[in-house]
Amino acid sequence: MDNQHAASLLQAQTGQLLSDFLLGESPHDEQRGREREREKGKGRRPDFRIPRARVLDGGERLQIIDTLIAVIGGVYCHLPQKRAAYALDPVQALQLLRAQVAALSEGEFHLALTSIISGLRDAHTRYSGPGAKQGAVAALPFLVEQYGPYDAPTFVVSKVSAPELIKDARFKSGVILESWNSIPFARAVDLHADRETGGRPDARRARALESLTFRALECGPPPDEMAVNIVYRASPRGTLRETRIPWRVVQPERAQTNHQPGSRASRYIAADPAAEAVRRTKKLMFSGEVWEADRGGVAIARDEKWVKWIRTRFQDALAVRIVKNSSPGELGYLRIWSFDVEDDDAFIAEIMRLLDILPDSGLILDLRGNPGGLIWAAERLLQLFTPNPIKPARFSLLASPMTRAMASSPFNRMEFEAWLPSLEAAIATGEPYSQSLPLTDPAWCNDIGQKYSGPVVCVVDPNTYSSGDLFVAGFADNEIGLVVCVGEATGAGGANVWTHFDLREALRSTSFELNALPPDVGYTLAIRRALRSGAADGLPIEDLGVPGIAYEMTLDDLLHENRDLIAFCAGLLSGIPQTAMKVQIEERTMSIATRGLDELETYMNGRPFEAVRGISDGTLQLPRPDAEIVEFVGRRNGEICQRRRLVLNAG
């Protein structure tokens, strides 16, 4: 990175002090505006200062509350479950807030409102305050992670950002945190967890640990303090030291490959918007070079101290490398940071390219911290790792007059017509939900087929959320491989999420038409509830998540690129019988290299091409048939272990 880019990155990482952001001079004034324009003209990065929030008047507050009462009561898909799980009534709480709305200060109003919404423990469903906070994230320039047993964790700083942002030179990666603003660190995390979303205590703690140092201001209140006082040690028996680090406010921006508001894909999102903003902020703070590359749309390979990553143009969502391990030898490691992509075809094509580079002896799919994204991307990806057809999750709507009106609007026929009969039937059946239907058509989940031969293990944690949950649920329910879980289960976000704009458009021309909200105020809402398939058929993901084989993180994991975790996964993979199949198509012939298989079936345009062929390890040459689609199925002891489908004459 050249000096100019380094300076520009540092400026982005530095952002603005939270104290200035909340209390300082507003950059709205004309002079500052002119200065910023001049700076742009000189090719300099624009000012990162963020306009201060506007104050809502009483009428605007009522607009917000009335809208939330309508949508939470009318379309919020988890309402019955949340009422049952947490003994709360958000609609009544909003009604009560409505009665007091004029008497509250601005701060009290937002706090009361966000408390009601966050009380749902649903990271999909968020209230977003006035404009000043859009896209902004309050950040501390270090990352805290925990290792060890759940009931006696150790909290360490696993990463630090630019040294310019931390005055204390001893405060660096590896230090152990003892207290936070004079509160024992574990207690501070637990206290903060009370404010967090997440159905299970471990999920709340995981999010609390993350939000202790990163807060998406679009989705929640800013930190109470302007700076944190931290007591830490360099080693378990080291001297206690104290440092003070101010909160900063940064703008992590969105990657070029992220989904675009208003696109068709944007209706099929399952994601935690706050976690996505935090994920981007972590990238800005700790992988600045990659963050910079995202903005320019340039593919880079980020080489770090211990590891070499493979270049990918989806670097915002993916990180790939080959890991060496003693038991199975080389393994593939694919980190899926996010499913927040606009083009799932391109995303999956890129993963197919990367899988081709990786060894077929085993693959670790790491989805820890994945806040979700495009449902199609998550569910269609599953097919690459299994010879069997994928059954996607299914989604249902709350059965209510509002969802019926929405589904019966002629303008929503394409989107909701399939749900309408069951929504209407619910009047007679008393069902609280519509029929559940897939959002990713089963045909789309199986349009490519298996591409990876080796065994796969999927690593998750309580911050694996939403589309991340859906991927893991599909991974488990379609029996693709083992799930390893750091914590009890995945983050348990089971829904398709819409914005106010999506809902407003869908409810237009119905008797439930929504009014505009005050400028820049918004919300996201869980609108279609996800249910699992396979053995867990019908089980909701929300608040339950997907459990796996338990794993406790180690200090080595935090400081040395998941060293122990990878060894643990390698051990699991080495115990799985391995088979492989690689097909190459030449002009006149096809070669099929197999390992560990004893039977081969060949299909041409969906029909058997020849009798089942007994095979052993090696390469088989067959004449290239005159067919559009050829498919090979490899069995071992009768079980289908490999399947490849190739399109020969497309178009």
Place this chain on the structure above:
Amino acid sequence: MSLIVAGRIVPLTNDRKVAQSENASFQGRVWIGDDGRIAAVTRGAGVAATVAHSVRSAEFDNAPVVDVGNDLVVPGFIDLHSHLAYATLPLWIEPNRTVPFQHHDIWPTRPTYAESITWPAYAFIEAAPAELLAYAEIRALVGGTTSIQGSPPSNRPLDGWLVRNIEDETLDGEIGRHQVLASTLTLKPEQLGERAISMRQGATFIYHCAEGRPGSIVQREYRAAHTAGCLQRRLVAIHTNAIDPASYNTWSDPGAIVWSPFSNLWLYGTTTDVPSALAREISLCIGSDWGPSGTRNVLGELKVASLISEAKGWGLSPFDLVKMITANPGDVLAEAWQRQAGRLQPGALGDVVVIASPTEGASRSDPFKTILRATETDVRLVIVNGKPLYGTEQLMQQASSVQTSRISVNGETRRLALTRFVGNDEAWSYKDVLKRLEEVRNDPQAAIESARRLAFAAIRTGAPAPLRLALDMPTGRVPVGGLPKDLSKIIVPPIQPLVHDEAFFASIPGRGFHEGLLDGLGEFYG
């Protein structure tokens, strides 16, 4: 602006002050006032002929006079059954199907339905709704239609633009919206009950009912309408070809049936039992239906009706048939609008079409035969609400039409008074309309995505919502979400010409289930 049209008047009137009989014709004038209504219909072609009501004579002092000579001045045609959203599409058949469909719930389930019909139509309604409407309405005008049913559901009123959109018409605010209700999809009993109430309160209800082969299960839709109380005078039942004709007896105070013989024969091989309906004194109207199984306009459908009548020996005269696209639907609309349509008489809507007469023996020829045989080329002028919207250069000039653009129809030049759907009176040419539709057709994926983003941006910024239309026909077998995963897989077929052309006639023989009955349609077009 008032307007006088002089020519051979075919008023189809039941006002005996205008003519002694409904099938009379005479040289005379139609006087259309500033309010878009017919002030008078007078006899005599001379300049001295004046409007009988002297109190209104000042209104016509400076009115342009369009003299069409011996050409026929006829009430504007009314198409009571159409689906504008699907107008651009060609005739559709399910490949390899050898037997007619049983009823209307079958063909939407066929594998090629969605890709051939739903998705192309969706591309246009999503990405170019105003252009789609313009195309469909221009096509109606070119066929002499002044009022058309089957407008797609819309997020804003469609009245007052080009042809009258029957479900949306308010007569410049004189009547309330929703005076005419319609449903393409089969309604549930409670919905039918609501319609029964609406009809008793003065609304007209146009309902697709019992569409299929006789005896098929959809005949119960007619029974359901009966049970719900919908068999009223204000019911307009489209098709009813599945029912036992004896069932018409249960319609004791009969309304109207819309007959779409082309579509019926194309899909089911049979059509509505017109003589039985007429025997029960049910009013018969003709509708062109939609692109995938219909004619281009109601003037074309008229010829199909004639072919069928002749083939089946029903004995419908040209006068009977012409009434089915003028006076009969006009009377239906008069119930809803409280204004006569489809007849040229004082107080009626100023909707007029001029049809060319044969050059020889014009004054002696049967005007109804002339109308029956007329093609798009013979449509010389179309006036809606007293406003000339389409016609030959000469007549449009005589009518002092403004904001017009050139349009070529069957190689002849016409002028079209089309303005942009949104905004004021900026002229808009058919060429531009077609250009945009072709853009969508060439890249439906980009067009759909772009339209969605624009709609989203509008809602985000608080800008007025752009025009939005919805499909009114069954969507068929589609994935959840209604669209293919890859929008680039949407193939939009070529946009069909505005007129019945050789390619259309060539696509009829051997296709559909009409057993050759429709093969003769092309002969009308010489």
